[in-house]
Amino acid sequence: MTDTSKRGFRTKLSHTGRAGKRVHGFVNPPLLRGSTVLYPTVAERRAMGARRGERLLTYGLGGSETHWALEDVIAEVEGGTRCAIVCSGLAAVTTPLLAFLKSGDHCLMPDSVYGPARSFCDSVLRRFGVETTYYDPEIDEARIGDLIQSNTTVVYTESPGSHTFEVQDVPAIARAAHARGAKVLMDNTWGIHHFQPFLHGVDVSIQAATKYPTGHSDVLIGCVTVNSDADWHKLHTTVRGLGQYASPDDCWLTLRGMRTMGVRLAQQMDSAMEVAHWLRRRPEVKQVLHPALPGALGHAIWKRDFTGACSLFGVEFRPEYSVASTHAFVEALELFGIGASWGGFESLALPTTGFVTRTARAAKFEGPLVRLHIGLEDVDDLIADLERGLKVLRDFAR
Numbered sequence: 001m002t003d004t005s006k007r008g009f010r011t012k013l014s015h016t017g018r019a020g021k022r023v024h025g026f027v028n029p030p031l032l033r034g035s036t037v038l039y040p041t042v043a044e045r046r047a048m049g050a051r052r053g054e055r056l057l058t059y060g061l062g063g064s065e066t067h068w069a070l071e072d073v074i075a076e077v078e079g080g081t082r083c084a085i086v087c088s089g090l091a092a093v094t095t096p097l098l099a100f101l102k103s104g105d106h107c108l109m110p111d112s113v114y115g116p117a118r119s120f121c122d123s124v125l126r127r128f129g130v131e132t133t134y135y136d137p138e139i140d141e142a143r144i145g146d147l148i149q150s151n152t153t154v155v156y157t158e159s160p161g162s163h164t165f166e167v168q169d170v171p172a173i174a175r176a177a178h179a180r181g182a183k184v185l186m187d188n189t190w191g192i193h194h195f196q197p198f199l200h201g202v203d204v205s206i207q208a209a210t211k212y213p214t215g216h217s218d219v220l221i222g223c224v225t226v227n228s229d230a231d232w233h234k235l236h237t238t239v240r241g242l243g244q245y246a247s248p249d250d251c252w253l254t255l256r257g258m259r260t261m262g263v264r265l266a267q268q269m270d271s272a273m274e275v276a277h278w279l280r281r282r283p284e285v286k287q288v289l290h291p292a293l294p295g296a297l298g299h300a301i302w303k304r305d306f307t308g309a310c311s312l313f314g315v316e317f318r319p320e321y322s323v324a325s326t327h328a329f330v331e332a333l334e335l336f337g338i339g340a341s342w343g344g345f346e347s348l349a350l351p352t353t354g355f356v357t358r359t360a361r362a363a364k365f366e367g368p369l370v371r372l373h374i375g376l377e378d379v380d381d382l383i384a385d386l387e388r389g390l391k392v393l394r395d396f397a398r
């Protein structure tokens with residue numbers, strides 16, 4: 001048998017999780033919907049129920065071929081052993097936190113973490129007796145080591161950080177965590193496939209598959225991938241215990257999206273780099289927060305650990321421009337929608353200044369921030385649109 005893990009990214013996306021011989025030769029797995037699964041006899045039903053841990057059609061919550069195909073593609077792309085599909089990207093953040101933390105434990109979170117993850121720590125986890133400390137995302141091995149207590153069981157990472165794009169030294173953080181017996185969880189939504197989590201010391205990789213995997217801004221779904229049987233057992237017990245489930249329709253759409261994700265990512269990365277380079281030369285812009293840009297914040301670690309980039313990045317305008325002027329800027333854009341989320345085929349622009357919470361270290365930004373997502377439009381049209389927006393920004397300031 002060929003070792004499929006050695007295949008290229010796009011080959012994996014095309015060939016993993018296919019229907020095989022089971023479905024009359026159709027290329028794709030079937031969309032199986034259902035809760036109840038019927039058996040001819042009581043004995044056969046009981047025998048199936050006793051075969052724990054296997055992929056069996058016993059009840060809808062356990063998933064079906066549609067879920068399993070998606071699980072296999074994600075696990076292969078992430079480079080792990082097993083993947084669990086959950087109902088949203090946020091559930092992919094919260095479910096492993098619940099799986100790997102217990103009352104009395106301590107959790108370390110980067111200060112740049114996705115906002116709703118922070119809210120979950122400060123509300124639900126706190127209520128269940130888990131204490132969270134926020135750390136400087138650009139921390140080094142010695143300093144994170146100093147923050148790890150005897151009851152620290154989870155060191156969480158997200159690289160680059162939400163809205164502010166700090167790149168974390170994940171291998172160094174993982175070394176410090178593992179030396180003290182803590183698990184490393186990572187939100188790898190931005191790095192998708194360009195960052196191989198398990199080769200860099202991560203134990204649990206989180207994907208908001210809502211973003212590039214679905215690719216069409218029409219599905220909410222999340223994935224959690226692990227790389228050992230023991231971690232799978234912990235994760236799976238919590239996934240099932242919480243009744244976590246994603247509809248087969250959404251799994252099917254995500255699987256369909258993933259077949260073309262390789263070409264979308266490549267195109268969107270190229271377009272985003274072109275736009276980022278153009279913005280960097282603009283007098284209105286103080287800095288472009290895109291780790292793949294030479295000289296940008298986090299570029300050295302990005303170059304060491306990532307094989308590519310996605311099409312989400314930030315722009316810091318010069319401090320003389322007000323937050324209100326950046327609102328006028330995004331409202332003047334015709335091709336960029338104003339909205340949350342990213343990873344779809346369409347471009348988006350979002351002022352993010354008010355969304356940056358910091359408790360470990362003051363944010364370094366002096367000017368207002370806007371986050372851009374570059375879609376599949378023609379890049380010349382996007383640049384012309386931004387040029388029009390920048391004129392409105394300048395006129396507003398006058």
Ligand SMILES: *Cc1c(COP(=O)(O)O)cnc(C)c1O
Pocket residue numbers: 088089090091093114162187189190208209210220221222341
């Ligand atoms: C969008 C996002 C999530 C949450 O995904 P949803 O499907 O919207 O719940 C988690 N982490 C990151 C980094 C995200 O961008």
